[in-house]
Amino acid sequence: ESEPPLLELDRLEVSYGAIRALRGISVAVRRGEVVALLGANGAGKTTTLRTVSGLLKPRSGGVLFRGERIDGVPAHHVVALGIAHAPEGRRVFPVMSVLENLRMGAYRFRGGARREDLDRVFGLFPRLAERRTQLAGTLSGGEQQMLAIGRALMARPELLLLDEPSMGLAPMVVRQIFEIVREINQQGTTVLLVEQNAAQALRLATRGYVLETGAVVMEETAEVLLRDDRVRAAYLGEG
Numbered sequence: 511e512s513e514p515p516l517l518e519l520d521r522l523e524v525s526y527g528a529i530r531a532l533r534g535i536s537v538a539v540r541r542g543e544v545v546a547l548l549g550a551n552g553a554g555k556t557t558t559l560r561t562v563s564g565l566l567k568p569r570s571g572g573v574l575f576r577g578e579r580i581d582g583v584p585a586h587h588v589v590a591l592g593i594a595h596a597p598e599g600r601r602v603f604p605v606m607s608v609l610e611n612l613r614m615g616a617y618r619f620r621g622g623a624r625r626e627d628l629d630r631v632f633g634l635f636p637r638l639a640e641r642r643t644q645l646a647g648t649l650s651g652g653e654q655q656m657l658a659i660g661r662a663l664m665a666r667p668e669l670l671l672l673d674e675p676s677m678g679l680a681p682m683v684v685r686q687i688f689e690i691v692r693e694i695n696q697q698g699t700t701v702l703l704v705e706q707n708a709a710q711a712l713r714l715a716t717r718g719y720v721l722e723t724g725a726v727v728m729e730e731t732a733e734v735l736l737r738d739d740r741v742r743a744a745y746l747g748e749g
């Protein structure tokens with residue numbers, strides 16, 4: 511029998527009061543993949559990640575991780591199951607140092623941050639190693655994004671949720687960060703990536719889903735999406 515997807519969203523519906531943000535989306539992420547969730551502002555991408563991390567409860571449908579239902583599981587427990595979230599807008603703790611922020615990412619381990627996990631993060635992001643005592647609020651936008659990803663990795667996730675890592679960053683910094691996400695994936699972490707920067711996301715992803723007003727309108731390999739006329743016009747600025 512074949513293995514279930516690492517993450518599966520089954521006809522997921524999420525509302526904010528009367529606003530239906532997700533109208534029954536189904537998404538699968540298999541072990542080892544990088545899957546991109548694309549779509550315009552307000553399509554429901556952030557809502558999807560927040561539901562997977564246990565910050566929002568679906569109105570109906572399910573979230574399955576390794577084949578088991580996890581919707582309704584509180585967020586701190588979701589982290590312990592192996593899902594870490596680098597949220598939109600980065601949200602590092604500004605008056606804590608780089609090192610303290612990374613330690614916070616390891617709160618699920620009784621013994622605190624593990625040396626080998628810190629070494630891994632500093633290996634991926636040498637810039638953070640150089641700035642380990644600097645207050646996070648004084649880092650550049652790109653460095654704060656690196657810290658947000660590094661902090662998520664400190665929980666040793668099997669699945670990393672990345673919400674718009676390119677937001678507000680210069681193209682060269684975006685390329686660097688995407689290169690590192692590729693390396694993280696090659697080291698064995700599965701990635702679900704939310705992006706408005708579809709071109710960059712699809713160069714990294716194996717497959718992608720396009721969301722429009724809370725529904726999946728396309729599900730294809732990254733290659734197909736990159737060549738699709740509608741995707742090019744709507745999300746790659748080539749209309």
Ligand code: ATP
Pocket residue numbers: 526529530531549550551552553554555556557558598706
């Ligand atoms: P963005 O890239 O702008 O974050 P998105 O695709 O991530 O867009 P969501 O943030 O998931 O979209 O929003 C989906 C829908 O839910 C939008 O219509 C949005 O206005 C609405 N929404 C999001 N958060 C809330 C909230 N806290 N209260 C009410 N409505 C919300």
